[in-house]
Amino acid sequence: MTTRFQAAVLRSYEDPFTVEEVALRTEPEPGEILVEIAGAGMCRTDLAVRRSAGRSPLPAVLGHEGAGVVVATGGGPDIAPGVGDHVVLSFDSCGHCRNCRAAAPAYCDSFASLNLFGGRAEEPPRLVDATGKALAPRWFGQSSFAAYALVPARNAVRVDPALPLELLGPLGCGFLTGAGAVLNTFAAGPGDTLVVLGAGAVGLAAVMAATAAGVTTVAVDRHPERLDLAERFGATPLSAGSPGLPERIRRLTDGGAQYALDTTASAPLVNDALHALRPTGTLGLVARLHTPLPLEPGTLDRGRGIRHICEGDAVPGLLIPRLTGLWQAGRFPFDQLIRTYPLADINEAERDCDAGRVVKPVLLPERRD
Ligand SMILES: [Zn+2]
Ligand SMILES: [Zn+2]
Known part of the structure; x- marks a missing residue:
């Protein structure tokens, strides 16, 4: 045939x-x-x-x-x-x-x-x-x-x-990755705090999933129109160029975010996100690194960790029906x-x-x- x-x-x-x-x-x-x-x-x-x-x-x-x-x-x-x-x-x-x-x-x-x-x-x-x-x-x-x-x-x-x-x-893939990072990797829920770096397809899916899960979320991006979208889906927007970014994130997340999701692989943003994490906080990286990622002293102190996240740690047969169910409920x-x-x-x-x-x-x- x-x-x-x-x-x-x-x-x-x-x-x-x-x-x-x-x-x-x-x-x-x-x-x-x-x-x-x-x-x-x-x-x-x-x-x-x-x-x-x-x-x-x-x-x-x-x-x-x-x-x-x-x-x-x-x-x-x-x-x-x-x-x-x-x-x-x-x-x-x-x-x-x-x-x-x-x-x-x-x-x-x-x-x-x-x-x-x-x-x-x-x-x-x-x-x-x-x-x-x-x-x-x-x-x-x-x-x-x-x-x-x-x-x-x-x-x-x-x-x-x-x-x-x-x-x-x-x-x-894309929406699975962002939503899975929040719902599977971080298993974030009400009372948790998250900062999302980069409000593209993956980052905005993470914002939507976080909002659906009752997580307080800050979104960081360079583009004002992407920040408008992040805000529409429930995040507090912050420009990537803002001075004192870690301090501003900490103020918006009750002293520091429990989770950070980086979709940019930008070394300055990753360092800012680590500085904005509370002790024991976790940074997830979804982008592949093509260059070395230098970390500033102190960024991993006090139980903070970094891990790479592939495809939102998803079993697609479980997460995709969960996401379509959230969409049907108007929450994704x-x-x-x-x-x-x-x-x-x-x-x-x-x-x-x-x-x-x-x-x-x-x-x-x-x-x-
Ligand atoms: Zn993909
Ligand atoms: Zn295998």
């Missing part, structure tokens, strides 16, 4: 995406499902491929915040979604290493090879361009900047068909962060994302019917 469909292909690290017809020369194998994509969010990690020093093979179909309808399954041992089910796609994991067995799939031993570096090698190639040349598939197990994605059933989370499917994809309005674009306008979406004109672009493939 060959399925031909529209996909956005990245052919070089410098050039725009090209929207092309591609072909999937396969049916789902046991443990796999074929998903007709309703919408796919654009995440910083997609765009970071351009700066990955060539580690991600090209040409490739990126996209790892897909949501859609299951149109075929390969059966198999997993308790897989069935044809017609609505699913949100998340990151890939092996399911049997030590961390997967400990319900920590974001720290899967095979995370990098399964998600970041082109997925599983396939010979003969299953996803090809119009000339028959192989495309790197299975970016985060999905490659969902496309009308269809072949996905390990393990990555798919069934959702209520009453939900706005085309908007749900970012619950599989993630749809307000989204602007949709036709998949054909992916380059405009990337420019808007880079320029900070949109918090979360979601790309909609062309419908054939």
